[in-house]
Amino acid sequence: MGRLGSAHRGPGVSFVIRLQKENFKFSCTHFTIFGAQQAERLHGHNYYVRCEIEVDGVQDDLGLAFDFNVVKPEIKALCDERDERILFPERSPYLRISVEERQTRVAFQTKEYLLPNEDVLKLPLVNITSEELARHFCHALEARLAGKIKYRALAIEVEETLGQSVKYRLCTS
Numbered sequence: 001m002g003r004l005g006s007a008h009r010g011p012g013v014s015f016v017i018r019l020q021k022e023n024f025k026f027s028c029t030h031f032t033i034f035g036a037q038q039a040e041r042l043h044g045h046n047y048y049v050r051c052e053i054e055v056d057g058v059q060d061d062l063g064l065a066f067d068f069n070v071v072k073p074e075i076k077a078l079c080d081e082r083d084e085r086i087l088f089p090e091r092s093p094y095l096r097i098s099v100e101e102r103q104t105r106v107a108f109q110t111k112e113y114l115l116p117n118e119d120v121l122k123l124p125l126v127n128i129t130s131e132e133l134a135r136h137f138c139h140a141l142e143a144r145l146a147g148k149i150k151y152r153a154l155a156i157e158v159e160e161t162l163g164q165s166v167k168y169r170l171c172t173s
Contacts, residue, residue, distance in 0.1 A: 014152060015058060015065055019051040024075050026083040028121075030128035031108075033094050039108055042086075045160050049137060051075055052169075054153040066149040074144040078137060085121040086113075087128045097122060134158040134168035142170060 025048045031040040055065040088097055088106055096107040104120040106113040125132040138156040145154070152172060159165035 013057065015055050017053045017055065017065060017068070019053070019068060019071060019075065020048075021072065021076075024049040024051075024079055026079040026085075028082055028084065029086040030088075032129055033089075033092060033108065033127050036094050037109065039094075039111075042113070047082075047133065048159040048165075049075060049079055050157040050159070050165075050167075051141070052153075052155040052157070052167075053149070053151045054155075055151050070148050071141075071145065074141060078140055078144070082121060084119075086115055086119050088120060088122050089125040089127050089132070090122040091124055091126045093126075130158050130160045130164070130166040131168070134166045138168045138170050 025046060027044060027046045029042055029044045031042050033039045051071065053065075053071065058065050088095065088104075090097060094108060096105075098105045099117060102117055104115050104117050104122075106115070106120075123132075123136060125136055134156050137158060138154060141156060142154055145151075153169055154172075155167055155169040157165050157167040
């Protein structure tokens with residue numbers, strides 16, 4: 001990456017790049033847990049993901065912060081990994097999850113689900129909520145971008161349904 005020029009950076013100056021593509025989405029099944037005794041029914045969403053990357057400046061010789069094509073495939077890959085899966089939070093104190101030879105057994109209170117292993121994705125979360133998904137997605141993207149681009153802040157917005165979304169913002173300093 002080229003040198004960031006003084007004409008394009010300085011105190012209080014930044015650029016925010018927003019990446020939002022039609023294929024930044026994943027469809028999955030989940031239920032939200034509301035406590036030891038209450039949870040939603042199993043249901044699905046078409047989640048849409050937006051990414052914002054705040055940078056201090058742009059390269060003098062190119063007038064750009066970074067090649068967007070470094071980031072877009074990473075977002076798409078993260079979406080694809082979650083697409084058409086049944087999501088369960090492996091850190092929930094209210095679920096019992098056991099993986100058998102070909103099936104995953106998930107129990108909450110009196111309900112029990114027996115599902116093919118290849119359909120299940122256990123995430124290191126306490127619940128499958130938009131808040132948890134946005135935070136998890138942001139940290140996963142941060143790990144994939146390590147050493148590839150420099151930024152001041154990284155934010156992921158997860159839209160669960162039209163007009164209902166959560167944004168998680170991670171600052172580097």
